[in-house]
Amino acid sequence: MKKLLLLTLSVAIGFGLYAQKRTPISKALKEVSFQGIIEQPLDGSEVFEEAVVVPIKASSLLEEEEIGETWYDLQGNKSVANRTYYFDDGAMAATWTRSIQSAGFSDRGTGYNYFDGNSWGPWPDERIETQKCGWPSYAPLGENGEIVVSHNAVDALIINRRDDKGTGVWEETILQGPVGYEKVTWPRVVTSGPYRNVVHIIAEIRNGYNGQDYAFAYWRSQDGGDTWDIEYQLFDELGTDYYTYIMPDSYVFAEPNAGVIAFAIAGKWHHDVILMKSTDDGDTWDKTVVWEHPYPFYDDNTIFTDTLWAPDPTVDIAIDESGKAHIVFGLCRIFHGEAGTTYNYWPYGEGIVYWNEDMDPFEHANPHWALNVWEGVLVEDVNYIGWGQDLDNSGSYELLAPEIMTYRTIGLQTMPSISINENNQIFVTWAGTTEGYDNTVYNYKHIWARASPDNGVTWGEFHDLNSGIIHIYDECILPLLTANSDDYIYLMYNLDADPGLALDDDHAYQQNREYFSTILKTDIVGVNDPVEFTPDNVSQNYPNPFNSTSMVMVELNRSTDLRMEVFNLMGQKVFETTAGKVNAGTHQLTINASKLNAGVYFYTVFAGEQKVSRKMIVE
Numbered sequence: 001m002k003k004l005l006l007l008t009l010s011v012a013i014g015f016g017l018y019a020q021k022r023t024p025i026s027k028a029l030k031e032v033s034f035q036g037i038i039e040q041p042l043d044g045s046e047v048f049e050e051a052v053v054v055p056i057k058a059s060s061l062l063e064e065e066e067i068g069e070t071w072y073d074l075q076g077n078k079s080v081a082n083r084t085y086y087f088d089d090g091a092m093a094a095t096w097t098r099s100i101q102s103a104g105f106s107d108r109g110t111g112y113n114y115f116d117g118n119s120w121g122p123w124p125d126e127r128i129e130t131q132k133c134g135w136p137s138y139a140p141l142g143e144n145g146e147i148v149v150s151h152n153a154v155d156a157l158i159i160n161r162r163d164d165k166g167t168g169v170w171e172e173t174i175l176q177g178p179v180g181y182e183k184v185t186w187p188r189v190v191t192s193g194p195y196r197n198v199v200h201i202i203a204e205i206r207n208g209y210n211g212q213d214y215a216f217a218y219w220r221s222q223d224g225g226d227t228w229d230i231e232y233q234l235f236d237e238l239g240t241d242y243y244t245y246i247m248p249d250s251y252v253f254a255e256p257n258a259g260v261i262a263f264a265i266a267g268k269w270h271h272d273v274i275l276m277k278s279t280d281d282g283d284t285w286d287k288t289v290v291w292e293h294p295y296p297f298y299d300d301n302t303i304f305t306d307t308l309w310a311p312d313p314t315v316d317i318a319i320d321e322s323g324k325a326h327i328v329f330g331l332c333r334i335f336h337g338e339a340g341t342t343y344n345y346w347p348y349g350e351g352i353v354y355w356n357e358d359m360d361p362f363e364h365a366n367p368h369w370a371l372n373v374w375e376g377v378l379v380e381d382v383n384y385i386g387w388g389q390d391l392d393n394s395g396s397y398e399l400l401a402p403e404i405m406t407y408r409t410i411g412l413q414t415m416p417s418i419s420i421n422e423n424n425q426i427f428v429t430w431a432g433t434t435e436g437y438d439n440t441v442y443n444y445k446h447i448w449a450r451a452s453p454d455n456g457v458t459w460g461e462f463h464d465l466n467s468g469i470i471h472i473y474d475e476c477i478l479p480l481l482t483a484n485s486d487d488y489i490y491l492m493y494n495l496d497a498d499p500g501l502a503l504d505d506d507h508a509y510q511q512n513r514e515y516f517s518t519i520l521k522t523d524i525v526g527v528n529d530p531v532e533f534t535p536d537n538v539s540q541n542y543p544n545p546f547n548s549t550s551m552v553m554v555e556l557n558r559s560t561d562l563r564m565e566v567f568n569l570m571g572q573k574v575f576e577t578t579a580g581k582v583n584a585g586t587h588q589l590t591i592n593a594s595k596l597n598a599g600v601y602f603y604t605v606f607a608g609e610q611k612v613s614r615k616m617i618v619e
Contacts, residue, residue: 022380022387023387023388023389023390023395023396023397024396025348025374025396025397026396029348029402030346030348030349030374031346032346032347032348032402033335033344033345033346034344034345034347034402034403035342035343035344036342036343036344036345036406036410037341037342037343038269038300038341038342038343039077039408039504041077041186041247041248041249041408042074042077042503043134043151043153043185043186043248064515064517065120065515065516065517065518066123066513066514066515067094067113067120067123067492067514067515067516068094068096068098068111068113068123068124068513068514069098069100069111069123069511069512069513069514070096070097070098070099070100070111070511070512070514071099071100071101071102071105071502071509071510071511071512072097072098072099072101072105072108072134072503073494073496073501073502073503073509073512074097074408074501074503074504075096075097075135075478075494076135076249076408076478077186077247077248077249077408078247078248078249078250078267078313078314078408078409079249079250079251079252079266079313079314079315079316079415080249080252080314080415080478080480081135081136081137081138081187081188081252082137082138082139082188082189082190082252082253082255082480083095083096083136083137083138083480083492084138084480084482084490084492084516085138085139085140085146085482086482086483086484086490087140087165088485089117090117090486091114091115091116091117091165091166092114092115092482092490092516093112093113093114093115093138093146093165093166094112094113094114094115094138094492094514094516095110095111095112095136095137095138095148096110096111096136096494096514097109097110097111097134097135097136097150098110098111098124098127102509103509105132106132107126107127107132108127108132108133108134109126109127109128109129109131109132109133109134109150110127110128110129110133110136110148110150110160111124111127111514112124112128112148113514114165114166114167115516116166120516121166128148128160128170129150129152129158129160129170129172130172131152131158132152132153133150133151133152133153133158134150134151134152134153135150135151135185135186135187135249136148136149136150137149137150137187137188137189137253138189139189139190139191139196139199140165140191140196141161141191141196141197141199141224141225142163142195142196142197142224143195143196144163144164144165145161145162145163145164145165145224146161146162146165146166147159147160147161147189147191147199147225148160148161148170148189149175149187149188149189149201150187151184151185151186151187151203153185154183155176155182155183156174156175156176156182156183156184157174157175157176157184157185157187157201157203158172158174159172159173159174159175159225160172161173161224161225173225175201175219175228177205177206177209177217177232178205178209178231178232181205181206181207181208181209181215183205183206183207184203184204184205184206184217184232185203185204185206185248186203186204186248186249187201187202187203188201188202188203188251188252188253188263189201189253190253190254190255190256190261191256192256192261192281193222193281197222197223197224198220198221198222198281198282199219199220199221199224199225200218200219200220200253200261200282201218201219201220202216202217202218202219202251202253202263203217203219204216204217204246204248205217205232210234210239210240211240212239212240212243212244212245212246213244213245214245214246214247214248215234215239215245216234216235216238216245216246216251217232217233217234218230218232218233218234218235218282219231219232219233220233220281220282230282235276235285235287237276237285237287238265238271238274238276238287242271242296243270243271243272243296243297244270244271244296244297244298244299245270245271246265246267246270246271247267247269247270247271247313249408250265250266250267250271250313250315251263251264251265251315252264252315252316252317253317254317254318254319254325255318255319255419255483256319257318257319257320257321257323257420257483258319258320258321258322258323259279259323260277260278260279260319260323260325261277261278261279261281261282262275262276262277262278262317262319262325263275263276263317264276264290264315264316264317264325264327264329265315266311266313266314266315266329267293267310267311267313268308268310268311268312268313268332268334268410269295269298269310269313270293270296270298271293271296272289272290272291272292272293272296273289273290273291273311273315273327273329273355273362274287274288274289274290275287275288275290275317275325275327275357277325279323288357288361289361290327290355290361290362291310291311291361291362291370291371292361292362292363292367292370293310294308294367294368300339300340300341301339302336303336303337303338303339304335304336304337304368305335305337306366306368307333307334307335307346307368308333308334308335308336308368309331309332309333309349309368309369309370309371309372309373310331310332310333310334310371311329311330311331311332311353311371312329312330312331312332312409312410312411312414313329313330313332313409314329314330314409314411314414314415314416315327315328315329315330315416316328316329316416316417316418317418318418318419318420318426318483319420320420320424320455321420321422321424324356324357324358325356325357326354326355326356326357326418326420326426326456327354327355327356327418328352328353328354328355328385328416328417328418328428328430329352329353329416330351330352330353330409330411330413330414330415330416330430331349331350331351331352331353331371331373331378331411331413332345332346332349332350332410332411333345333346333349333372334346334410345406345410347402347403347404347410347412348402348412349373349374350387350388350411350412350413351373351378351384351385351386351387351411351412351413352384352385352386352387352413352416352428352430353371353378353383353384353385354382354383354384354385354428354456355383356455356456359383362377362378362383364377373387381458381459381559381581381583382581385428385450385459386413386416386428386430386432386448386450386462387413388412388413388432388433388434388435389432389434389435389448389462389464390435391434391435391436391464392435392436397435398435399433399435399438399443400438400440400441400442400443401441401442403442404433404442404443405442405499405500405506406500407477407500407501412432412433413430413431413432413433413448414430414431414432414445415430415431415477415478415479416428416429416430416479417429417430417479417480417481418481419481419482419483419484419489420455420483421483421484421485421521422485424454424455425451425452425453425455425521425525426451426452426455426456427449427450427451427481427489427521427524427525428449428450428451429447429448429449429465429479429481429491430447430448430479431445431446431447431448431476431477431478431479431493432445432446432447432448433445434446434448434464434466437471437472439473439498439499442499442500443499444471444473444474444475444476444499445475445476445477445499446464446465446466446467446471446476447464447465447466447476447477447479447491447493448462448463448464448465449462449463449465449489449524450462450463450524451521451524451525453525458558458559458560458581459559460524460525460558460559461584463523463524465491465517465519473497474495474496474497475495475496475497475498475499475500476493476494476495477493477494477496478492478493478494479491479492479493480492480493487520487521487522488518488519488520488521489517489518489519489520489521489524490516490517490518491516491517491518491519492514492515492516492517493514493515493517494512494513494514494515495512495513495514495515496510496512497510497511498510532557533556533607533608533610533611533612534612535612535614536555537554537555537556537607537612538552538553538554538555538605538612538614539552539553539554540552540614540616541591541603541614541616544616544617545616545617545618545619546593546616546617546618546619547593547598547618547619548592548593548594549590549591549592549593549594550590550591550593550616551588551589551590551591552564552588552589552590552591552603552605553586553587553588553589554586554587554588554589554605554607555585555586555587556582556583556584556585556586556587556607557584558584559581559582559583559584560581560582560607560608561580561581561582561606561607561608562578562579562580562581562582562587562589562605562606562607563576563577563578563579563605563606564576564577564578564589564591564603564604564605564606565603565604565606566591566596566601566602566603566604566616567601567602567603567604568599568601569599569600569601574596574601575591575592575593575595575596577589577590577591577592589605591603591616593618596618597618598618598619599617599618600615600616600617601615601616601617601618602614602615602616603616
């Protein structure tokens with residue numbers, strides 16, 4: 001653990017902590033829009049011309065774990081697959097789409113590295129597959145093994161398994177669709193059961209199967225992938241009666257927990273935000289529509305003249321100890337005013353949205369605005385938990401230019417990842433466009449984090465995990481959290497010298513590095529400590545005595561519910577005011593005495609379950 005401990009210390013010193021009060025977006029920025037092109041998903045079969053090779057930037061991140069590299073920089077069209085895992089014995093594995101060529105990518109496949117409890121292995125110098133592949137998804141398998149599922153972009157899913165994680169020869173097999181529709185792409189895999197021997201795969205069957213360009217399908221093996229008792233099973237609730245199709249890479253599995261298997265789907269053009277959940281290991285599934293898309297049968301000829309608030313579209317999901325699903329996704333605002341592949345987007349309609357199964361689905365009288373943050377449809381620190389931070393304390397969130405460098409996702413805050421530990425502490429990370437860090441053209445993205453100590457009831461401070469001098473010239477994206485039960489957050493992410501994708505001609509091809517970070521959970525939770533609430537936190541009301549209104553100032557060290565009650569000398573409550581759930585900081589409560597008789601009263605301020613009382617006089 002020596003390298004990881006050193007990394008923990010460096011990150012704990014380096015990352016910035018910021019209050020969570022949202023800085024209002026100016027009216028001018030709210031109305032700024034840009035035109036984009038609806039990207040067709042790339043499956044990796046493309047061939048590229050020789051690219052200009054730029055020098056690799058010297059790294060000052062000597063205390064952080066660099067575990068591999070790639071020049072092929074598209075790790076996912078939308079949501080990224082589960083690519084890393086933390087084992088109970090302290091071992092970890094990480095995978096990514098790897099190629100060190102800058103054209104053609106004939107060497108492309110799964111990059112793999114393994115942490116044995118003490119150190120990571122050397123950077124891989126070849127893929128694990130025997131053929132060109134991409135888009136790996138990773139899971140434990142059996143008592144001590146592992147499985148990687150990728151696709152070759154031609155005709156099949158490529159499955160690699162071995163009995164002992166981190167060592168030995170991979171056994172490779174293929175998985176295809178039904179006869180005539182063999183081509184399957186964009187897989188996700190998880191395993192369940194006492195020995196992690198039940199394998200679950202979701203992927204897309206191509207070329208018009210089920211009347212859809214991409215038919216969403218499910219496979220299950222109950223013997224570790226030797227045989228499949230469920231093959232290319234379609235979900236009626238995701239078929240042609242409901243959607244044009246499910247967009248590739250728009251879905252992600254949760255790590256199974258409490259006997260629950262679940263995955264989430266989100267897209268800005270073609271379908272709802274969907275929770276699919278099974279409590280019988282995949283025999284049956286229940287569908288929950290978290291947000292209903294106004295145009296589920298969208299195609300490029302669909303025109304809507306009212307702007308649509310939608311996922312950006314990235315999504316992630318986690319299952320807590322009770323089996324409850326928690327979902328996070330990026331937010332965007334779009335407009336499709338004419339037939340074709342062009343559209344408009346509003347960069348500052350931004351943020352990270354949170355939902356769990358105790359909440360109602362997102363609804364609004366105008367379905368286009370069911371995710372609108374500007375009208376207060378989303379509530380800060382309830383179902384809206386991430387937004388751009390005003391790092392220079394200027395009073396506004398200001399970027400170098402109103403336009404941003406987009407990926408296959410268009411949110412300023414995007415690519416969220418969520419994990420929940422056995423104490424029901426929730427950790428969320430995302431790639432956020434960050435004020436003050438730029439390459440003179442675009443602002444860089446950093447990895448941001450927030451945590452909830454109480455299963456999503458309250459949320460703590462914002463943390464910039466890439467703050468400080470070491471990341472002045474780095475684009476940090478694609479954060480992936482592991483699910484684990486020890487004292488640390490384990491985070492994998494991608495680092496690039498320039499914003500954007502070389503694959504989309506945003507810049508020249510260059511080395512991307514895969515990083516692995518280790519951070520103490522207590523450094524992120526913060527709010528795990530109880531509210532520090534003593535008489536020193538509550539001011540004497542002013543003015544006092546008074547006969548109309550008087551103010552009480554309350555200082556809080558974390559977010560909590562805040563209210564105040566006023567009692568007469570007989571103990572009768574004569575006045576109350578509720579601020580609701582508020583953030584850390586100073587808050588003002590107002591006492592209205594217009595209906596009170598002259599005399600002595602007591603006011604009590606409640607911060608969560610704690611309280612402080614003081615005396616006041618009404619004239």
